[in-house]
Structure formats: C-alpha cells, structure tokens
Amino acid sequence: MTSVGESRRTTERSGAAKLPVFDCDVHERFVSLEALFPYLDEVWHGYRPAWAPGPPYDLGPLNGGGMRDDAWPKDYGYGSGMPGSSFELFRDQILDAYDISGAVLTGGALTPGNTHTQAAYALALTSAYNDWLAAEWLSRDERLLGAIQIAYHDAEAAAAEIDRMAANPQIVQVMVWPSPQPLGAKRLRPIFEAAARHDLVVAMHPGGECFQTAIGYPPYYTEWHIGLAQLFMAHVTNLIFSGVLDEYPNLRILVLEADFSWVPSLRWRMDANWKGLRVETPWLQRKPSEVMREQFYFGTQPIPEPDTPQQLLDLIQLTGEDNLVFASDYPHWDFDSEDRALPVSLLGLELRNKLVNLNAMRLYSNRFARVGSSRFTQASPHS
C-alpha cells in the first residue's frame, strides 16, 4: 500500500503535470415539465407524472431543499428554476470555476425509468428528455457529455432508445436509477447488450421513488442518505453473480453517489462466498473481485471522511486507485469540490491525476475511440 510520503515522492520523481478535471456526475434539470413539450408527442401533454420524484422527506433541514444554497439561478439573474436548470450558472460554477475538461450530465430531475408510471408514458418522457438534453445542453458546450435516460419497464424499447441516442458522439453512458428489482434479471439484458454494443458505460445513481434502504424509508433523510450504499451493494452483487459482466466483457459499470468505503469489504465477502458456493453460479469464470476490478468504477462522491487523512489514502488503495473517478454531484448539497475532496497535498499529483482524470479516460476510452473524440484521447481502449 502506498503511504502519503511514498505517493508524494513518486510525484516528485515523475514530475507529472496537473491534469484537468473530468467530472463524472453533474446534474442538469429542466425548469418545468413543459420544457420537454417540444420534444414530447402532444398526446402526452395532458399527462402529469403521478410518481413522487424522490424519497418522502421534508427537505427543510437541508440547504436549499437538498441543493447548494449558492446554486439557485435567481440569485444570479439566471431565471427562476431549480439549481442545475441554468446552463450559464452551471458554466460559471463548474465548467469555468474549475479546470474542467469534461463533465457528464447525469440528469436526476426526471427518473421515470424506475417508477410505477405507465410504460408508454415513461418511454415517451425519457425520449423527450434525451432529445431535450442534446438540444438544450450538449449542443452548448463541447465539454459537456451526456447520459441516456431509459425506462426499463420495457427493456427492448429502452434498448431501442439507447440505439437511437448512441448516434450522438457526446453521449457516453446510460443512466440506471435502481429500484429494488434486480438489475441482473434476464429480462433487462437488452439494456446491457445495447450499452455494450455502443461502448456506453452503464451508470447507477440513487434517485426516483423506489430507492429505499433495507428497512424501506427510515424516519429521517439523514438515515436514508447514509443507507444509499445498501442498495448499491445489492445491485453490484447481483450484476456480478447474475453473469451480466461475463456476458458483456467490454461493459463498464459506474456506481455514483454511493460512497465507496464499502467496496473493499463487499469484494472480500463476494470472493469468500464464491469460493465455497461456486456450484450455485457455475457460470462465473472469474472471481467476483476480478470482475469488480476489471469492470466496475466508483464515483468519489461523497468522499469518505475517516478519522485521519492516512485512512482515506488507505481506503483508496483498498478500493483500487484505478477504479475511482471524480464526481462532484453539482448542484446537490453534498457537492464535492475536486481541490478539497482530493487535494494534491494529500494524494500527491500522480494519484490525484488518476482520480480526477486518467481513470475516467480509461473508463470511457472505448466510447471515445468509437466516436472519434479528439478531446479525450489519453487512454488506450480497454478490451
């Protein structure tokens, strides 16, 4: 394991340059549902999603109703929408405030994919959202990259939506807002197959009405927020043991806003069980830990805050310094800034560059190579 001192010495020897930041998780949103109408068939204009767009908590105790207090467009003369709804403010607070080479827009205001709304409406909403994203955001700045929103009520239709949107070279991933239903289920394979077909990363992120802890929705938001990792642990385990990653070896899964302090223990636990219970899932040809190291990446946000800086370094090493990618989660209240969450003074430049840039370049390398992106060419495509 690399100690703080060793990491710094390596940096001094290598003389590496400070690389720009690639942010794997920023949230854009529309001002109101009507913003989607130009992209939504008129037959749906009279509908309103009957789904609750989030967990059932009064967000009063949170800054800005769950958003950074300083991210409200009205305070800067950029309209009356929610944080994330103004490109100009987003540009000022993220793209230009930090040395950003790229930022992946992951959505989150609309997650019909994991709700109980009727399938046809959910599919129409996701298509409209994807077109709105391309027209209203991606076209405005080449640093912006996009994620395809899908509704997995109908996996074949979701796959068709992935095929449709994959034609846009700024699209780099597919968003999955997990629910308690196992993502490794056979019926959902067309989604993963389509993602693999286009070299798109599949990103998991908490959100929507179904994202609950092991005890459902606990009484307080803070409990729910702490417990987000539970569902991710279950989904990561399920995806591995259900064989999805073996079926699509070029597929990469990105786990966002999940903390990552649980990753080492899950990896150890999965390997231990697999060694003794192999007969139950004989199709697994690799140790679960190997699948994790080769095909999973984890966002750094919310950055763990252990008792000492050394413990954070140890945790990064235990998780895998090649499997972590920087995510800010702008404009949410638990936003991480790159310079404070992953400071060079702690990590050393070499490790810092991996976490804020090089690992993401490798994560998206196949997609960048496929679409011929010249902005992001620092990593060789993975197999």
Add this chain to the structure above:
Amino acid sequence: MWVTVGRSDDLPAGTARSVLAGRRRIALVRTSNGELHALSDTCPHRGARLGAGKVSRMVESAGVGSYRLGDTIVLRCPWHGYEFDVTCGDSVIREPKLHVATFPTKEEDGDMCVDV
C-alpha cells in the same frame, strides 16, 4: 512408504472418509466408478477434515442459468464447500494456495493402501 489404511469393502462408491496412514491424516475417496484416491485430509482454508466431505461430479455451466455435471470428480469440504479435484488436489477455482496434496493408492488382497 505404502501403508494399509483399511478394507476395500469399507469405502463404498461415491463416498469419502478420514483415515490415518502412519501419522498422516488422509482423506480417502472412492469415486462412483470405483477409483480410489487419497488426499491430505486437512482443508487448506479452515482446517476441516475433508474426509467428511461429499464426493460428486463437478457442477459446470454452458452459460448463465445453465447447470450440468462435468467429468471432474470433486471432494467438497464439509465446512465452507470448497471443492478439490480428487485426482490432483487442485481447487476447482484455480487458486494455487488452495491446493491439497495427493498420494498414490493401490488395492491389494482387499486392502486399500496409500503411499505416504
């Protein structure tokens, strides 16, 4: 050194048992086709007596959701279920540190013998 460890009739097909060969503890395995194999009796994982484990054909797969019995005969640890190829002692998950030693066997005049 060849050591007699029991009567052949005492180890039915498809079973295993722990025996002493001199001072060495051995897991004797009789496969369903009658072959006799001898492995170290101590599981390298947590030290269980492998002779108390089950003998079976290895479960293989042709893909997700597929189960089939292969030709490899395995001895399955009675504690955590680790599986070892009875012919070579290798763990079926190809983990080198989970290897168990194997010993030559022979049967003469109704006796089972192990070369330890």
